[in-house]
Amino acid sequence: MDNGIGETANERGRIIVRTGIIGVITNVLLAAAKAAIGLRANSIAVILDAVNNLSDALSSLITIVGARIAGRKPDKKHPLGHGRTEDLSAFIVSAVVLYAGVTALIESIKKIITPEKADYSAVSLVVIVLAIFVKLALGTYVKRTGGKVNSDALKAAGTDALFDALVSASVLASAVVFMTTGLSLEAYVGVLISLLIIKSGIGLTRETVDKILGARVDRELIHAIKKTICEDEYVFGAYDLILHSYGPETFIGSVHIEVPDIMTADEIDQLERCITANVYRKHGVYLAGIGIYSMNTKDDEAKELRSELNSLVMAHDGVLQFHGFYYDPEKKHVVFDVILDFEVEDRKALIDSIRNEVERLYPDLTFHITMDVDI
Secondary structure: OOHHHHHHHHHHHHHHHHHHHHHHHHHHHHHHHHHHHHHHHOOHHHHHHHHHHHHHHHHHHHHHHHHHHHOOOOOOOOOOOOOOHHHHHHHHHHHHHHHHHHHHHHHHHHHHHOOOOOOOOHHHHHHHHHHHHHHHHHHHHHHHHHHHHOOHHHHHHHHHHHHHHHHHHHHHHHHHHHHHHOOOOHHHHHHHHHHHHHHHHHHHHHHHHHHHHOOOOOHHHHHHHHHHHOOOOOOOEEEEEEEEEOOOOOEEEEEEEEEEOOOOHHHHHHHHHHHHHHHHHHHOEEEEEEEEEEEOOOOHHHHHHHHHHHHHHHOOOOEEEEEEEEEEOOOOEEEEEEEEOOOOOOHHHHHHHHHHHHHHHOOOOEEEEEEEEOO
């Protein structure tokens, strides 16, 4: 593994921890100030806003712990490192947000049933205004930092902080309305805040679960890796690239490459080593396995057959790609892979239809067709 990438990962971990510490300190101070104001003014909306800040502090703390564990070196039990801890910490953060939202909703409903009069002061309003600007600054900083180091937990925390600024603004608005008109919207604003927090928590949970389940890798990264692989003059195509994530910036993958049928085992071995090194150097992705598709280069009949089958197969709706073709003229055997769109309802029926069509048009040949997944 390249030391430069290792050093970059360590620096990334330090940035996440530093940003998380800033988040913890800021949110604890805001929670304390708002709690004091809320209790003094008997304001459920301000108290819930303080609880929200406290949950944000806990989320930042969880992010710090997750980053520290994720930064541990690989060991015997975890030979591929601890990077997935960040996904788990992001999931815990989303659970904390959901819990805070549900709790806040229950308390707000109680206040609607048994309302209590609030009593704001000018100092209270000034503190809330300052809290709004602090949250805007914190959210912008954390979200921008999360984007730079590719940390979902930080990006989620930054988005949540910006959202909190909106929450505090709604609390301020309800306080101003009460002071100017005597109309108390406290509990109803609390319900609105609670619902928005719950919505945010559900969104965070969905994103994290998608990553844990194995969401599609960024298309740009896939295309960039394939482009790097195909830079070699002996590679005619790169297919079936699969990347397994073991945490941010940590991918282990496999791929099929199409090479001339005249290459020797020694030449293929050197080619694979070169591709593995180039992909890791440029993209930080380790290719643990490279499969080989042999391409007919000595037989004109095979070239013509490939062209015909490509046109025939690609004419079917739902077919995204035709690749991996090889024709054995002695055995009269043809193999190729077909990638189908996920929108195809009956994928097996489509493959059977293609197989029946090619067998009818080429009765002297036998076919082996592999149905690939659009990764």
